[in-house]
Amino acid sequence: MVKYECNLKSGRFTMPRFITDTCIACGSCAAECPVDCISEGEIYVIDPSLCIDCGACQEVCPVDCIIEE
Ligand code: SF4
Ligand code: SF4
Numbered sequence: 499m500v501k502y503e504c505n506l507k508s509g510r511f512t513m514p515r516f517i518t519d520t521c522i523a524c525g526s527c528a529a530e531c532p533v534d535c536i537s538e539g540e541i542y543v544i545d546p547s548l549c550i551d552c553g554a555c556q557e558v559c560p561v562d563c564i565i566e567e
Contacts, residue, residue: 514551528542
């Protein structure tokens, strides 16, 4: 698994957040993401190439299933 990657939007190195399979698909994280990089699904998925590592999603997740990779 890639630990660090260059974020093309911000031009800096970040550790994108990752959603684990305990996600209950509530949608709270996607509503908070400032760069709309979280996709809906059976579990939600963060696009690591767009995530700017702001942590907003992690703060609102009711089941604490968003982690730093
Ligand atoms: S850390 Fe910020 S930019 Fe990254 S997925 Fe969460 S809300 Fe979006
Ligand atoms: S806030 Fe947490 S439980 Fe809700 S969709 Fe996002 S990752 Fe899944």
